Amino acid sequence: MTSNPIRPRATIREVAAAAGVSMGTVSRVAGGSTRISEVTRARVLAAMKDLSYQPNAAARAMRTNISKTVGMLVPDLGCPVFVRMIAGVKEVLAQNGYMLFTFSSESEVSQEITFLQAARQRQLDGLIVSVVDETSAETARELQMMGVPIVVVDREIKLDADRVFVEHTQAMEALMAQLIAMGHERIGFVTAALNRPGRLRVAAYRNALQRAGITVDPDLMRTDGAGRGAAYGTSETYDLLTNGAAPTALIAAGSDFFFGALKAVRALDLSIPDQLSFVGADDTELAEIAGPPITAIERDMREVGRMAAKLLLDRFAGNALPPRTIIQSSQLVLRKSIGKVQPTRRAPAIKKHVEQTTPAE
Amino acid sequence: MTSNPIRPRATIREVAAAAGVSMGTVSRVAGGSTRISEVTRARVLAAMKDLSYQPNAAARAMRTNISKTVGMLVPDLGCPVFVRMIAGVKEVLAQNGYMLFTFSSESEVSQEITFLQAARQRQLDGLIVSVVDETSAETARELQMMGVPIVVVDREIKLDADRVFVEHTQAMEALMAQLIAMGHERIGFVTAALNRPGRLRVAAYRNALQRAGITVDPDLMRTDGAGRGAAYGTSETYDLLTNGAAPTALIAAGSDFFFGALKAVRALDLSIPDQLSFVGADDTELAEIAGPPITAIERDMREVGRMAAKLLLDRFAGNALPPRTIIQSSQLVLRKSIGKVQPTRRAPAIKKHVEQTTPAE
DNA sequence: CTGTTAGCGCGTTCAG
């Protein structure tokens, strides 16, 4: 420990002594209770400031079983979608005097379990979770034992909890309609279908093709990216574009696949949209700034965060109604990266090889 | 609260009863003490599992004054630099049984103060901080009262604490040398000079120009971006490139200015590097993927995070030596976005106006 | 309005 001239933190007892009142009185002032005479309150506040008193959260939590802290579990802090959601959650919680304890599981179930156990030890008052793998029984079991209100974000888990879902189907259908109208029939799709967002998008992809009378080519679907990050986007995109009949359009859904796929397209030196129509998802900044700007599916995750936090606060306030589900829309944002299929379109020649790409870190 | 059939959390007392031993025995098993007979240990562990017992962190913290939790303060979770640092910190702390409590101040001193007070209440065992404004007396005062080991990352604050610094000067000088060698004399610079990284970069920028016998044009320096985010990058870049004699090269240091500046360049439809040499910093992904790939100053922030965490753990272990400072290098990564000044170079014509841009959120 | 007191759950004595 660095040498520190500070004496140990002041306790409520010391404040009481300094102010010449009892501990109970100090406690009431700290708790913002009414029924305190203005003069004593002022004296107590002065003493607190004097000793730079901060109430001991552990003692308070032990006594009240309330920690004024909410836990938030996300799979990846590198994903802008979650960063924005965190901002929304924090905004609402801060207004209500709660702290947010954010944890990134780095897409590992084991880390997720560790966090949930730590959360239980620390008696977090509630949880907002976006789990890595909604099919994980281990995670589900842990969640069931939490014993505090939980809000699940865009995952389908059997659990007595409120939910905030995003509407993925409509935006995906709009996208497919757009691409099909432009003449695309071979549409590559790189994503992770493990959880709700991916599952719905894959379903919408298939439905749209079938409705248009286009045979679904399984080889164009690379939907096994769960936990594999940007590298999956790069390798699958490279493979799609260089082996056999290449797609004329490519959808990379999920910010890391978006990035990874774009990397492969750059390495192959394909021109967007002339040689390939390209669509991303979940990374507005990248979509705006890549040259050319890229059509993408986007959603207001900050608002999702706000809604999740509000659902939780509502439970804290004693609401005991059955679980609710809120649905937030998503949008297809058209930019310059998609275009009509060229009549004479052929598979792009292989220009050069992609260096073996590993995830960003 | 959602109806929950779970009975309240098991206490150490219940575990003791279930295992037919005393509380003290359970505590010793939980604490991993030796000197426990194998049979009783097994019985206790079985009971703990049975009741899915998790020790009450509040009670433990109250008793021991150790929370096994480290706090981390960053200005912005949207900045990849901090996200990577967090990953590094978490990696090392997790290996040592510590949890990480990350807080983003959203570049607001007031939020920073709130966090530091909350940290004191929760008796976090140590802190890793990257403050918004190293000149804030309020923040400094709060930090001095923490009473726990602190590691400061790339900020100059008068404080009895360990430090991890990044070497900014060399990379910046290398960059300037490169640009000057390419014939650039009018080099625009958009950044925030409030804290250590910006200050050092600005100093290196001036020095390099002076050493090359080039007059420093203050109008080319837009170094007042602190707290203004990407919008500052966009508006200043637009202004630089459209008013008066435009620079032939532009450096946007800081991930948000990088993004914002690139946005303005795109809006003006300038071709990189033909019409403008462009250099970024701190956002490797964007630099790699923008068309064309962009020369940038980069640093291994994950390693910075690891080092910060190790310094802290060292203090926890009782190291009482005077404060140490560790320095991490940074690199200039050359990509295709810079080139020689065209002999016939003129200020680019104004092509169109930039829409009024607000920060990403 | 204010003072007093009894635990919250745990880790750490100190006796056995």
Add this chain to the structure above:
DNA sequence: CTGAACGCGCTAACAG
């Protein structure tokens, strides 16, 4: 090796 008892700092309940 095990059990019993104390108190960490605080809040709530009750007395005055």
